[in-house]
Amino acid sequence: MDDLEKLIIKSQSGDNQAFGQIYQLFYKRIYRFCRVHLYDEETASDLCQETFVKAWKALPSFSFKAGGSFQAFLFRIARNLIIDLSRKKKVSSLEQVEEPATNEDLLGQIDEKETQEKLHQALDKLGDKDKNLIVLRFFEDLSFIEVAKAMGEKEGALRVRTHRALKKLKEILQQA
Amino acid sequence: MDDQLEKYRKLYLRTTIPATLEYEGWNNVRTQLVEHDLPFAKKSYLPGLALASIVLLVTLTSIAQAANPGQSLYPVKLLTDDLVSKVTNKPELKIEKRGQELLELSHNPQNPKLLEAKKQYQQALNEATIEAKQPSQKKQLKQTLKDQQQKFEDQSKSDPASSKKLESVIEQTRKAQGEVQGVKTENSDEKQKNDDRKNKKDENH
Numbered sequence: 001m002d003d004l005e006k007l008i009i010k011s012q013s014g015d016n017q018a019f020g021q022i023y024q025l026f027y028k029r030i031y032r033f034c035r036v037h038l039y040d041e042e043t044a045s046d047l048c049q050e051t052f053v054k055a056w057k058a059l060p061s062f063s064f065k066a067g068g069s070f071q072a073f074l075f076r077i078a079r080n081l082i083i084d085l086s087r088k089k090k091v092s093s094l095e096q097v098e099e100p101a102t103n104e105d106l107l108g109q110i111d112e113k114e115t116q117e118k119l120h121q122a123l124d125k126l127g128d129k130d131k132n133l134i135v136l137r138f139f140e141d142l143s144f145i146e147v148a149k150a151m152g153e154k155e156g157a158l159r160v161r162t163h164r165a166l167k168k169l170k171e172i173l174q175q176a
Numbered sequence: 177m178d179d180q181l182e183k184y185r186k187l188y189l190r191t192t193i194p195a196t197l198e199y200e201g202w203n204n205v206r207t208q209l210v211e212h213d214l215p216f217a218k219k220s221y222l223p224g225l226a227l228a229s230i231v232l233l234v235t236l237t238s239i240a241q242a243a244n245p246g247q248s249l250y251p252v253k254l255l256t257d258d259l260v261s262k263v264t265n266k267p268e269l270k271i272e273k274r275g276q277e278l279l280e281l282s283h284n285p286q287n288p289k290l291l292e293a294k295k296q297y298q299q300a301l302n303e304a305t306i307e308a309k310q311p312s313q314k315k316q317l318k319q320t321l322k323d324q325q326q327k328f329e330d331q332s333k334s335d336p337a338s339s340k341k342l343e344s345v346i347e348q349t350r351k352a353q354g355e356v357q358g359v360k361t362e363n364s365d366e367k368q369k370n371d372d373r374k375n376k377k378d379e380n381h
Contacts, residue, residue, distance in 0.1 A: 016209055023202050032191045045194055049201050053208045116191065119184050138181055139188040166181070173180065 005064055012059050023052050026071065029140060030078050036120055036135055037082045047085065051078040072149040075136060079150060083128075122172045129153075130165035137162060244277060245292035254296070267307035268320035270300040275324045278345060279331055282338040290341060297345055301352045308356065318356045325349040 004025070010018035030051050034044040054077045062073050123131045129151070136147045144162075148155040194201075240252035261269040274297040281290045301321075308317040328346045332339035 016206060019209065020202055020206065023205060024198070027197060027201060028193050031193055031197060032188065035191055036188065041192075041194055045197055045201060048197065049205050052205045056205075056209050112187070112190065116187055119187055135188070139185050170180070173184075 004070060008059070008062065008064070008070060011056070012062075019052075019056060022070075026074055027052070029071070030074055033075060033078055033135060033140065034082065036123060037131070038085075039120060043085070047078065047081050050081055054081070067145075069142075069146045069149060071140075071142060072146040075140070075142070075146075075150040076152065079132060086128075119173075122169060125172050126165060126168055130161065130168065133158060133162055133165050134169060138166075244281065245289045245296060261304075261307075265313070266316065267304035267313060268317045271297075271304050271317075271320055271324060274300040275327065278342070279327060282331065282341050283335060294341075294345060298348055301348060305352055305355050314356050318353055321349050321353045321356065325353070 004022070007018045007022050011022060027048060031044055031048040034047045034051075035041065038044045038047065051074060055074055058073075058077065062068055062070065064070075123134065126134065132151055133147060136142045136150055137144065142150065144155050144158055147153075148158050151158070236249070236252060237256045240249040240256060243249040243253045257270050257273050261267055274293070278290075278293045278297050281287050281293050284290075304317055308314045325346055328342045328349065332342050332346070
């Protein structure tokens with residue numbers, strides 16, 4: 001039994017501190033995932049925290065024995081929260097983009113931030129499913145099985161879709 | 177594409193994480209977790225509680241098997257025997273159990289529990305006769321009644337002190353056999369008397 005499994009079992013028994021360690025292990029990844037969908041740091045932070053609150057509630061239903069992947073479990077919760085939020089309000093990516101700083105010392109950072117925003121916009125053009133696919137598979141390094149679990153899709157269909165999504169992303173980035 | 181993808185992956189991984197998310201974020205999450213502590217606490221001891229209940233029940237029913245009429249666990253024994261006979265579809269099991277109690281208690285005819293044991297035996301006879309509906313059940317019940325009658329008669333012979341007390345239960349067992357056959361007990365007695373008269377006539381001739 002590895003450390004994560006022990007932490008999960010402890011958390012399932014109600015151990016807050018163990019769950020705190022799980023939070024430390026995963027919050028950055030969940031935040032990045034939320035951030036790439038939401039463009040708004042504050043909303044992404046809120047959603048990241050909410051993901052862990054929901055994960056705590058849903059922990060009794062999680063099991064490694066059934067071939068469960070904890071990261072897929074978390075990403076699935078985050079994804080569902082993002083979908084719920086997008087139904088409640090349409091967030092305009094262009095309006096929410098933060099204005100870059102003008103200080104010359106930060107030119108390198110500005111450049112990177114602009115590139116990141118370009119990446120976000122390019123991913124946005126893919127559509128939600130393909131975006132999730134690229135982010136989870138290639139940026140967050142989940143296996144196809146884990147991506148399938150996180151997205152609630154069949155693994156075979158996702159593999160086919162990946163090739164198309166990558167091709168589309170390439171075209172979008174080349175045009176940018 | 178791989179190089180480009182790797183480039184964008186590194187870019188993605190360099191997303192700025194708000195500093196407040198590490199500690200303040202966790203504190204916000206933690207305060208919301210407290211409300212859900214109880215469900216976990218309840219669920220965590222439920223399996224243990226269920227196991228303890230099963231162990232207690234099994235222990236209780238095992239101890240109850242040694243109980244005799246008038247003792248506090250005797251109702252538990254009666255309930256267990258009733259359940260077992262229903263689950264196994266063998267109404268005659270109750271007769272065997274009540275019969276055994278009677279045999280044990282009848283060694284001491286002055287035993288006040290004997291009256292209760294006879295009452296329970298009669299009840300077992302009534303219930304078993306009603307419950308045995310299928311031909312196979314009736315056949316098995318009849319055999320059990322026959323065996324039980326024999327046991328009572330053997331005990332009466334070997335222990336004359338108990339014979340008076342067992343007389344009535346022997347008669348009850350015989351009646352029950354008649355009922356199981358579907359023949360009225362009065363008729364079976366009449367038939368027996370007629371057969372006896374006929375045998376005597378034959379002997380005289």
